[in-house]
Amino acid sequence: MSSTPSRAPQRAHRSPLMRSAPHSGTGCAGVRRGSPATERVSQLRQCMPVAFSNSGPLPAAPGAERQIAGGAALTPRAVRRALGHRDSPHRPRRAAVVWVHQFRLTPGSGHDPNSATHRHIARGGTAHDSCSQSARTQRSRRTIPAGQAGQPRPERTRMHRKTPWARPVGVLFASQQEWTSRSLASILGPQGYQVLSSFTRAQTLAHIRRAPPDAIIIDEQLPDGDGHTLCRELYDQDLIAPSTPVFLALSRAPTRRDRxxxxxxxxxxxxxxxxxxxxxxxxxxxxxxxxxxxxxxxATGLVDESTGIYNARGLKRRAEELAENAARSHSALSCVLLAADTESGTPPLALMRRIAAALRSTARHSDAIGRVSESAFAVVAIDTDAAQARCLAQRLAAAILAEPPTVGTPIPTPLYFRVRAGFDGVPDFHSAAIDPGELMLRATAALYRARSDSPEDWLQGYEDGGSAG
Known part of the structure; x- marks a missing residue:
């Protein structure tokens, strides 16, 4: 038979010799050898997954059950009593720390058996006393992330007021409920927004035509229409820019179909x-x-977003480039202004796009085309004197009055309008004592005279004031 003692669980038996054995040395966790607790600890060592001895950890016996002698279950409380701790009624869950700590002091568990905690147990201290400080340290390290120790805890995010805008930001609310408008004004007012109200579809369209807002909230149901149709009209009639946010207010929680x-x-x-x-x-x-x-x-760009040609700023810059080229080459330079007069006074955007398309298809590639006002266009042409500018204006007006191409977007309804034009030109821009801005002002004055005269005098020049016939 082997002399190696069995590590299997055995039933506890207290002999008089063991009870009267003298105390010599210390065992595990500060328990004196020869005491009843020592015998119980030795039995617990056989049941634990990893046992300890004075020389270090020993592997547990294969198939050892986690049961103490006498058939009682190996609970944290039993371990705590076996290691010599007193019960703490006000903190009963601290005993679980002893078992977890002893279980982790094993090879392969990430803890060194020669650590400070293990040496504290070997010197006679208890595992519970040794792990209390380290457990608190570990809990604090787990609670505070690395790099954030000593920093104040972040405060809860709150809705703060916006900084003042460079100009008043208008939010138009279209709803027949006046109390809802007042409630919305009380919410958005402190945030720096100016809430504007309209109660019908007609009022909303008139307000947007007069002063386009920065954001629009439309009620789903209006007295003279519904919100979905009004949203479509805003984009179909080009009353708002594509960057204007539009919200649709419902009287219920929105569903996927509503969105x-x-x-x-x-x-x-x-x-x-x-x-x-x-x-x-x-x-x-x-x-x-x-x-x-x-x-x-x-506003600071050089291209008109609606028509795709130069705006007033872009046309001025391009005209200065053409003027420098004409001055170096002693070439002629001219400017032609054309405007569409309608009965309503304000031409629709579809007509402006049609005129811009006609000018691009008729003018030369070297000519600069721009939209200088809501209903007026200008063409700056190099190598073109005043007589040639008259012919250019007639050709451009004929292209505008022609039927729009079938591939383009025609005007939705028939619209009656007249084309007026004014022009001016110099044969040698180098010797002329004017700049591009003054040349354009002369053409503007000729256009103003053409608008004031009879319909037959639709084309006027700056110098002679003659008619195109």
């Missing part, structure tokens, strides 16, 4: 009932600055 219908109508998002004020303020805080940046880029 898809709103997006197809041109709305950016749906607002349900009850209104989430914080969400609305957050969306406006994202969409409105982007719209203002787009407006600033459009």
């Amino acid at each position: 898809l219908a709103a997006l197809r109508a041109g709305a950016w998002a749906c607002l349900g009932d009850p209104l989430d004020a914080e969400e609305l303020v957050a969306m406006l805080g994202v969409y409105v600055p982007a719209k203002l940046e787009t407006d600033q880029a459009r």
Whole structure:
């Protein structure tokens, strides 16, 4: 038979010899040898997954069950009592730390058996006393992430007021409920927005034509129409820029079908009932600055967004380049202005796009074409004197009055309008004592005279004031 003692669990038996054995040395966790607790600890060592001895950890016996002698279950409380701890009624869960700590002090568990905690147990201290400080340290290290120790805890994010805008930001709310408009004004007013109200579809369209807002909230039901149709009209008639955020307010919580219908109508998002004020303020805080940046880029740009040709600023810069070229080569330079007069006074955008397309297809590639006002266009042509500018104006007016091509977008309804034109030109721009700006002013004066005279005198020159016939 082997002399190696068995590590299998055995039933506890207390002999008088063991009870009266003298105490010599210390065992595990500060328990004196020869005491009843020592015998119980030796039995517990056989049941634990990893046992300890004075010389270090020993592997547990294969198939050892986690049971103490006598058939009692090996609970944290039993381990705590076996290691000589007193029960703490006000903190009963601290005993679980002893078992977890002893279980982790093993090879392969990430802890060194020669660590400070293990040496503390070998010197006679208890595992519970040794792990209390380290456990608190580990819990604190797990609670505070690395690199954030000593830093104040972040405060809860709150809805703050926006910084003042460079100009008043208008939000138009189209709804027949006046109390809803007042409630919305109380929410958006402190955030720096100016809430404008309209109660019908006709009032909304008139207000947008007069002063386009920076954001629009449309109620789903209006006295003279519905919100979806109004959203489509805003884009079909080009009353708002594509960067203007439009919201559709519903009298219920929006569903997936409601959101898809709103997006197809041109709305950016749906607002349900009850209104989430914080969400609305957050969306406006994202969409409105982007719209203002787009407006600033459009105002400082060189191209007219609606027609795709030069605006007044871009045409002026391009005219200066052509003037420098004409001055170096002693060439002629001229300017032709054309305007479309309608009965309503304000031509629709579809007509402006038709005129711009006709000018691009008729003028030369070297000519500079621009939209200088709401209804007037200018063409600056190099190597063209005053007589040739008259022929150019007649050719451009004929192209504008011609039927639009079938591939383009025609005007929705028949529209009656007249074309007026004024021009001026010099044979040698180097010897002429004018600049491009003055040349354009002369053509503007000729256009003003053409508008004031009879319909037969639709074409006027700056110098002679003659008619094109």
